[in-house]
Amino acid sequence: DLAAIRDALLHAHQRGVKVRMVMESDYMDEEAAQTLKEAGIPIIGDRREGYMHNKFTVIDRSEVWGGSMNYTSNDAYRNNNNLIRIRSTKLAEDYTTEFEEMFSEDLFGPDGRPATPYPTVTINGTVIEIYFSPDDKVASHLIPLIEGAQQNICFLAFSFTSDDIGDAMLARAGDGVTVAGVFEESQYKSNGKSSEFDRMRAAGLDVWLDANPRNQHNKVIVIDGQTVVTGSYNFSSNAENTNDENVMIIHNSAIAGLYQAECQKLLAKAKHQ
Secondary structure, three states, rough: OOHHHHHHHHHHHHHOOOOOEEEEEHHOHHHHHHHHHOOOOEEOOOOOOOOOOOOOOOOOOEEEEEEOOOOOOOHHHHOOOOHHHEOOHHHHHHHHHHHHHHHHHOOOOOHOOOOOOOOEEEOOEEEEEEEEEEOOOOHHHHHHHHHOOEEEEEEEEEEEHOOOOHHHHHHHHHHOOOOEEEOOOOHHHHHHHHHOHHHHHHHEEEEEOOOOOOOEOOEEEEEOOOEEEEEEOOOHHHHHHOEEEEEEEOHHHOOOOHHHHHHHHHHHHHHHH
C-alpha cells in the first residue's frame, strides 16, 4: 500500500518497462494492488494457506532489493526494518529464477524446488549465500553458521519460535559466546510458550522485548561482526516449511558492522524503555 512504490511501478509500466508482480493473495484486494492491475500490470497471487512472504524486487536483471520491508506505509515509516540493494547479474538471476517459479510455473511453498543457479556468489570479494524457503531447508544452513560463532551473536527477531535455531544459540552461549537479541513484543505475546524468549531469558541471555510501539520487523542475525543473515525469513517452522521466503548470508565485516550497529541500537532502546 506504499503510494510511492505504487506510483513508481505505474510510471515504469507507462514508459514501456515490463512490470510483473507476485503477491500474497490475502492483500490483493487492497487499493494499491487493484490500481496496478487496472493499469494492466499482471499480478499473480499465491492462492494458498501459507504465505508468499518474500519482499524482493529485481530490476533490469542486474540488481536486487531485498531485506525485511514490505512495501507498506507501516513498514517504511513505522516498523523497524532493513533493506539492502545489491548490483549483481548473478544474484539477479537467482531471484529472477525464484520469481519465475512462482509467476510462470505457479509453484509456491512446498511445491517449489531447489533451482537457484548460483547458490553462492562473490561480488568484489564479498561472498553471499542465497537460499529460498522451503526449497533450500534454510535452517540447515543457519544452524552451522551459528554453531561456528566464536565471540558474539546479535539478532533481531519478529517471530522466533524455532527450537533448533534457539538450541544452537543457547549452546554457543553455554560455551561462552555472547548472545543478545531483540524480540517483537506482540509476536512474543501471541506465540506464548512457543517463543524462544522465555527459554533464553531463563538461561541468562541478554534478550529483550522491543521498544517500538509498532513492530520490530527485522529478521537478522549478526555473527562475530563478520557475517550477517537477512531477508524475509522469520526464525519459525512456518518460514522453514510452509511460506515462500528468501535469505542472504553476507560475509562482509563492513556490512555486518552496519547491521551490528542497528542491533545494538534497538537493544539499547529495548533495555531502557
